[in-house]
Amino acid sequence: MPVPTVPSVPHYVHPPPTKEDLEWADLPIIDFSNASTPEGRAVLTPQVCNAMQTSGFMYIINHGMTQAENDRIFDIADVPFSQVPEEEMKRYVSDIKATGSYRGFKPRRIWEIDNGVRDQLEHYNTHRSITKLQSHPKALQPFLPEMRAFTEYTHNKILTPILQILARGLELPEDTFANFHGFDDESETYLRFMKYYPRPEEDEEKAKNVWLKGHTDIGTVTVLWSQPVSALQILCPDGKWRWIKHIDNALVVNIGDSMEFLSGGFYKGTIHRVRQPPVDQQGCNRLGVFYFGSANADVRLKPLLESPVLQRVGVVRRFDDDKAPTMDQYRSGRTAAYGLSPLTKKDNVVEEQIIHGVPVRHYN
Template structure:
């Protein structure tokens, strides 16, 4: 069976789609989430101009000198600001040790939902930290915030479609994401000449599953993203024209008792003529309310739940301690075993 990430038009949920159209989309989502854990969505309604201005904003920030960007590093446990190349190891979020811990050569900049976005709630200043913005680029904030809003809208649209796909009441997930601690991570995969040895074993971003409920990914149509298929082989994936990539996180796998998949993926560097070809991406993580309790949906328990209940905050804290603070996660044995068994691309 050929590996394929299905393309799904979600316009029936974005606009005024009829019941039959929405039911067809829900069935397609269920099939994708049950077999691949990834999908490409079109008909999402994000204006091209918003995407163009957002991409230009990324170019502006990542084009700054490294020492300037490092001014916007934020110490742990705050998940905001700048991460320089080779400062993180995503595989440690699964407890998997690589030959070198510091081999994820991407750089990133994070923003997220802040305490000030929900003035009526008593939220943690750690999970809902205020954002930092580069003073050198006053034009950076508005296009980034505009895309953040659009990606959040898409994530909530998908949450509504997910409820129908799982035969849950309409709006089922809304109480779990009405103050979701969402994060937008903007990534840049390129390094100046001489900073790494191009030996074929470089890792742009190590093997990992995403941590939360779902991820909405904008990415260049450049090789690099690889998804682990059911065949145990890493498969190359690039977005189709106009598509956003969507994948599920660990919390959705927990909710559905693995009826739906939180699929392992990684980024390998596209090396052309001895040079790393630049690749940009931006992952919007819809992670859920920090205080939400995630436990197996009644319709998915079957012969018993594979997971104990956990709050969103507890789950994310352990995951981030692995990737950003280099403390191996000992609670991800199911996913780690899949990484270790994975074959190299054929």
């Protein structure tokens, strides 16, 4: 049989991993080899649920994608930034504040980080269906079938087993959370390609080396493909910021606000930030691939009180159940406001804004 051919694309070469002696976060490494079976998920449940109750972050290995497939998606991920002419890029810029959606391009310098310093990151976002709700620049069009295959695999073989395990941890029917995440729903579970660019030293000083303020994610589960430029840090339970270490062909997975709300605080949305890379990686671009899981648009983000676990341990709320926003309300409200709306300073570290009655904090 003939071997299927794929469109050619320039190979993206990552910088080498840092050799600096950094304080790394101690995160569990979860082997997903058997996550496709109920028996395998039952074995993984204590490990995954403990991670999501404590650090809120974990690594996943043996998830079914090869290193070659990993390399290929990073090659494609760089196309929107290196192969799309500036004039064409402008036609696909998302009006984030008006629409509450990231679909399309987010250009650099639209968010204020601190002391007048604006961001130096671009991202390109597409609904997981890839072609159902948006069109794409010409340079990306040859790769749309591969992007669709990638989102289908990520949704069905990675996100769904995670959701099934999290439901098990609450002693709910295994598909409880998975049923909230229909692949064909128009909610903003999306694929993101993102690229950070170095900043002038004077901006680093003004922004205290922070590239993206400390925050929790909007959705339920975030899947990040590990890449070697160290910049991601999490706020650990002891109050210290620690670095996320690169592991070849691993996934970095974390819980977002929406899962914290649905789980009544049982699972934790961990605060994380992006800062200037260590000395031996300064001056490098940082390319990322993400899959941001969100519940269906009409899911109301209130605790699943039918959980026997929540009935035993109690519920931690950030708002009254009868005032719980829908997934679409919370997502669009936070998206439209981020970096574009004023924040209320609570102290020297914390700034806050209210989104559909929910206090949302940023950590600087």
